[in-house]
Structure formats: C-alpha cells, structure tokens
Amino acid sequence: MIVTVGLNPAVDKTCRLKAMAQGEVNRLTSAVSVAGGKAVNVTKVLRQFHIPVAAVGFLGGAGGTLIREALEEMGAECYFTEIRGETRTNTNVLEENGRVTELLEPGPVISEKEMARFLKQFSGCLENAGLAVMSGSLPEGVPADVYAKLTELCHMAGCRVILDTSGEALRQGVQAGPDLVKPNRKELESLAGRPLESLEEIAGAARELFSWGVGGVAVSMGSRGLLWVDREKTIYQEAKPVRAVNTVGCGDTVAASLGMSLLNGDDMETAISKAAALAAANATTMENGKIPMETYLKLL
Ligand SMILES: Nc1ncnc2c1ncn2[C@@H]1O[C@H](COP(=O)(O)OP(=O)(O)OP(=O)(O)O)[C@@H](O)[C@H]1O
Ligand SMILES: [Mg+2]
Numbered sequence: 324m325i326v327t328v329g330l331n332p333a334v335d336k337t338c339r340l341k342a343m344a345q346g347e348v349n350r351l352t353s354a355v356s357v358a359g360g361k362a363v364n365v366t367k368v369l370r371q372f373h374i375p376v377a378a379v380g381f382l383g384g385a386g387g388t389l390i391r392e393a394l395e396e397m398g399a400e401c402y403f404t405e406i407r408g409e410t411r412t413n414t415n416v417l418e419e420n421g422r423v424t425e426l427l428e429p430g431p432v433i434s435e436k437e438m439a440r441f442l443k444q445f446s447g448c449l450e451n452a453g454l455a456v457m458s459g460s461l462p463e464g465v466p467a468d469v470y471a472k473l474t475e476l477c478h479m480a481g482c483r484v485i486l487d488t489s490g491e492a493l494r495q496g497v498q499a500g501p502d503l504v505k506p507n508r509k510e511l512e513s514l515a516g517r518p519l520e521s522l523e524e525i526a527g528a529a530r531e532l533f534s535w536g537v538g539g540v541a542v543s544m545g546s547r548g549l550l551w552v553d554r555e556k557t558i559y560q561e562a563k564p565v566r567a568v569n570t571v572g573c574g575d576t577v578a579a580s581l582g583m584s585l586l587n588g589d590d591m592e593t594a595i596s597k598a599a600a601l602a603a604a605n606a607t608t609m610e611n612g613k614i615p616m617e618t619y620l621k622l623l
Contacts, residue, residue, distance in 0.1 A: 325369055325582055326448050326482070327399070328457040328473065329362025329380035330465055331430060332390050334412040341419050356386075358393035359413065361458035361487065364575035364612035365582075368601070370397040371614050372583060377402055377448045381441065381462065383431055384409030402448050404441040406431055433464035445473060449480035456582050457496075458487040458575060470496030483585060487578045489513070500536025503585065505578050507543045522559060526552050539591070541581060541598070543574050549602075551595045560595045563603035563622045572611030573602040579612075597623060 336356045340349055362380060369376050376399040382391055383406035390410060391401050408431025416424040433441075449455070455477050457470055466472075470492055474484045484501040486493070489510045497504055497514070506529075512519050515528035529540035529552045539553035546567070551558040580601040584594035604619035605612065 324375040324377055324451045324453065325586070326377045326379060326445075326452045326455040327362045327366045327369070328445075328455060329360050329366075329378065329459060330469065331460050331462045332358070332360035332363055332380055332382065332387075332410055333430075334386040334389055334410065335359035336412050336414045338414060338416045339418075340416070343416065343418055343422075343424065356389060356412070358390040359611070360390075361572075361575045361578075362456070363390065363394065364572040365456050365458055365579045366394055366399050367397060367612035368576050368579035368605075368614060369583065370399060371616070373398075374583060374586075376400065377452065379403060379441070379445055379448055381406045381431070381433055381437065382410050383407060386410035386412050402444050404437055404444055406433060406437050408432055430462050431464075433462050435464075438465060442472070442476075446476055446480070449477060449482050452477075452480070452482045453586055454483045454485065454582050456485045456487070456578055457501075458578060460488065460490075461492050467491040468495040470501075471499035474499035474501050485578055485582055485585070487574065497532050497537055498535050500538075502538040503541065503581060504532060504537055504539075505541045505543060505574065505581065507545070507574055508547075511540075511542055522550060525550055526557055541577060541595070543577055543602075545570065545573075549577065549595055549599050551591055553591065556591065558591060558595050560599045563599050565603045565607050565618070565622070567603075567606040569609050569611070570606045573605055575612060576602045576605040576614070 338351045338354045378399045382403040387410040411428040411430035414426040477484045485503045486501040487505040519525045542550045548562040549560045577598045580598040600622040
C-alpha cells in the first residue's frame, strides 16, 4: 500500500462566460469543479494501475467533501483529518476571447490540535504501508519541518518516502533523508541557492543532498527530460516525444511512477524510463493525472 500525503489540497473550479464586466453581475455559462492538488494527481495515477492507496491530509467544508468523494470514487481509502477551516477552491474564469482570470483562495489555517490529530492518524496508516509519497505546499499553521517529521515517522515504521515539494518545506524536508526526492530544476535551484544550467551543474546540486541521507534524486526538467542521481549512478533520460497539450501534473506523474517502481524493485534505468513515458502520456491529455494507457505503453 502507498500512502499519499496531501496537506494542502484544492478544488479546481473552471467557470466560463461570454465576457466579464468588472463591477457588474456576470452570469456564467458553466461552472465545473474537480478535485485538484498534487497528492490527488499522484493518487489518480496510482489508482489507474490498481495500486492500493491510503490518502491522508487535511480536508474541510464542501470542497473537502468533493475531494474525499472523488478519491473514494477512484478506489483510494481516505484517512483525512477533518478541519474547521475550508479546503481552498482555485477558480479559473475563462472568457470567450480566451482571457483567463485566476482567483486563488488563501486556504484554511490548521490549528495545533488539528496538526496533532493528523500526526496520530498518519502514524496509524503506516502499519500496512511500504511507501509514502508526500507532495505539495503547506497550509498556514503547519510547521515547515512537517515533511522531516513525517519522514522520520515513516522510517521508524519501515516505510520508504518520496518527497515532492518546494521552498522551505523542501529545504527542511530533505534534512530527514527521504529515500527519493523529485524537485524540478527551479526547485533544485532554489534549494542550491544558485542557477543550474548544464546537466553537470544540475547533477552536482542533486548530489549535495546525499549528505542528508537522501537516497536518490530525480530532477525533472520539463521537455528537457529527467535526470537521476544516486550514490552509484547518474542516468539521463530525454523527454519522450509527444504532442503536449497540458504538462501540469507531469511531475506528480513522475513521483507516482517512481513510487510504483520502488515497490516493484525495478532497476533505476527501467524506473526512469517508465516515469518519463508516463509523464509524457499525461501531457497528451487536458486532464491532470489522466493516463492514456495505450500511449504510455507505446512510449515505453
Ligand atoms: N512537453 C513534454 N513532453 C514530454 N515529456 C514532458 C513534457 N513536459 C514534461 N515532460 C515529462 O514530465 C516530467 C516532469 O515534468 P516537469 O519537470 O514539468 O515537472 P513539474 O515542474 O514538477 O510539474 P508539476 O509540478 O506540474 O507536476 C519531465 O521530466 C519530462 O520527463
Ligand atoms: Mg512539481
């Protein structure tokens, strides 16, 4: 079983209208809400391969219910911590002329009590878990060292960890030595504190994480492909050639694929090749985390 950790999930709402008139009443022609956020994408990919998943994190309000129901429909077991605040909704307003307006909610504030309840629930999930995939940003109220703490709990329970986050949560998270980290190039640059252009520079910065006990680093570089470093080897995988229509969630797909490979015992060449094929297949559809299996197998 894989535990997917989503501390800051979001509902993605898409609203359409002819043209927006500022300061007026605007009638929408359609409004569609779907479960979003990185951990939801990871769960979605894993469930398409029928991997047992326990999804954890914080959920509250109507948005929380929507996300829980979507995950349950995918066949994931949900062990979320209910919060008093409301799970955020990110709204995209699309006008007929193609203009897009984004409205991002601040999201809930997690109380100390809710945080303590979550840690208890998380520990309970680790009994049957071989791997935890932790993705995304942190809501207000959650300390920046949370991924470090969760990694320690996992390792005490014999559960491996994949970490995919950014900023301070990443900086503090790597210090607990997760088994695998998946930064994109920007995230690694911000961690290293310097620009990284060449593959050598990128690999060098990734190797610096070994001193914290990180087992391996998969640096995703968008259409430049994927770079893997561990203590034994360095693997460069070109991006698989596809007509990309939406690359959002490609990194989440890589994290999910590497998770499956870790549990499978794939060698790293196979794991990286599968991850690149799966991410490229994800890029061929508008929906995040939706894998057209035929495309995936063909690319592989
Ligand atoms: N245009 C593309 N064509 C083929 N493969 C792609 C393309 N864009 C991305 N990929 C694949 O997906 C992987 C992950 O993409 P990327 O580096 O954009 O992740 P990311 O920035 O973490 O994305 P997100 O956080 O939105 O999931 C890349 O390493 C590459 O293998
Ligand atoms: Mg990413």
